[in-house]
Amino acid sequence: MDVSVENPGGLARKLKVQIPAERVSAAVDAKVKRVGQHAKIPGFRPGKAPIKVLYQRYGDQARQEAAGELIQSVYPEALEKAELNPAGQPQIELGEFHAGQPLEFTASFDVYPEIELKGLDSIEVEKPVTEVTDADIDKTIERIREQNKTFEATDRESQDGDQVVVDYVGRIDGEAFEGGTGNDIEVNLGEQQFLPDLERALVGRKADEQFDVDVSFPDDYGAKDLAGKTATFDVTVKTVSEPKLAEIDQAFLQQMGIEDGDIDELKVKVRESLEQEAKHAVDTKVKTEVMESLHASNPIEVPQSMVAQEIDRMRKEAMQRMPKEMQGNEEQMKALMPDEALQEQAERRVAMGLLIAEVIANKELELDQERVSKKMEDIASGYGDQAEQVKQYYQQNPQLMQGLQAMVMEEQVVDTLLEGATITEKDTELDELLNANRDNG
Structure with a gap:
């Protein structure tokens, strides 16, 4: 078997293989x-047809099937002979194939980059140090009350924070347009979820008030037939309601998971939750800095075949977060998230995966099964009475378990790299820490 290798550039390789005619x-x-x-051929008993007749009838099919099987069996041998380690599946191109001739094929693929880890002993990490205060707890409880607020009708003029219910009809050049009519539409003033000109015009209005307002659609508005145009809206304000924060009563406490208790028990629960969230935010920031330092010290070329797979995975992850009517529409997702928009992030993900794998090999790390079990317990505990069912679900789902194991191994890598890192502590306000973590989440 003859094997030769071409390097078209970068990590791409073309493995050319010739299988001897005798073997073919x-x-x-x-x-x-x-x-x-087992062939049934007229004039011959089963299994007794001459080889020449069999070739006339089945030769082409046999050659194609034999070629496929030969390529499949020879490919690993050729890789070993060429001392290549492909990243992903190859693209096989079959050469001309004639009876009595050698079989030639070309396998195109990327190889893994050669990585020589650097900078593992010069990692610097700024670790946030924070404390959950009584003021943080009170602020969180107020935020929970705000999230569970209700609205009560009022006779005064509307202001930011109020909710107004409106009917409206929009017209361009005197003609109503599609999508420009609404009835009983709730608008929370100040949340900027409505057309800006229209929302501003709703401030200072009372119930049963009617008015007209000109609304300019931005040039990049989603509906192209409206982009850059000005419409006149006839608006009727039906109600104006002011917000009322949720009362801390028994029903509110039960909603927070406190069956028998008072506000003091709520504060204890909020403190525990904030401390857990703060710990997670600190761990996340430290992990991010460690990984960024590892990546910065070890810039590597990545196999584009792996990048393409990562782009596909990122789209599928995004699709799962989309409304149900958009899920499964891969063409629409490709239009919304083209390859070039995901390329940089996908390359970074692939690079980090390769670097993490190299650290694991370099440091001879082995998966800590006790840590995996502890991680599963922590995740399951967040589901209360359903904890045991959640653990069973993980144990019965190989894909979930692999994800959990990868998460733990990544934590082990971070811990290992932190052993040689320079760590400085920085006092940080809780809100600053949590907001930064939520923005990066």
Whole structure:
């Protein structure tokens, strides 16, 4: 078997293989004879047809099947002979294939980059140090009350924070347009979820008030037939309601998971939750800085075949977060998230995966099964009475378990790199820490 390698550039490789004619002929003969054992050919008893007749009837099919099987069996041998380690599946191109001739094929693929880790002993990390205060707890409880607020009708003029219910009809050049009519539409003033000109015009209004307002659609508005145009809206304000924060009563406490208790018990629960969230935010920031330092010290070229797979994975992850009517529409997702928009992030993800794998090999790390079990317990505990069912679900789902194990191994890598890192502590306000973590989440 002859094997040669071409390097078109970067990590791309072309492996050219020639299988000797004798080996090909032997494989085709075996295939033809195997078919002939059960072939029913007029004029011959089963299994008794001459080889020449079998070749006339089944030769082309046998050659194609034998070629596929030969390529599949020879490919690993050729890789070993060429001392190549492909990243992903190859693209196989079959050369001309004639009876009695050698079989030639070309396998195109990327190889893994050679990585020589650097900078592992010069990692610097700024670790946030924070404390959950009584003021943080009170602020969180107020935020929970705000999230559970209700609205009560009022006779005064509307202001930011109020909710107004409106009917409206929009017209361009005196003609109503599609999508420009709404009835009983709730608008929370100040949340900027409505057309800016229209929302501003709703401030200072009372119930049962009617008015007209000109609204300019931005040039990049989603509906192209409206982009850059000005419409006149006839608006009727039906109600104006002011916000009322949720009362801290028994029903509110039960909603927070406190069956028998008072506000003091709520504060204890909020403190525990904030401390857990703060710990997670600190761990996340430290991990991010460690990984960024590892990546910065070890810039590597990444296999584009792996990048393409990562782009596909990122789209599928995004699709799962989309409304149900958009899920499964891959063409629409490709239009919303083209390859070039995901390229940089996908390359970074692939690079980090390769660097993490190299650290694992370099430091001879092994997965800590006790840590995996502890991680599963922590995740399951967040589901209360359903904890045991959640653990069973993980144990019965190989894909979930692999994700959990990868998460733990990544934590082990971070811990290992932190052993040689320079760590400085920085006093940080809780809100600053949590907001930064939520923005990066």
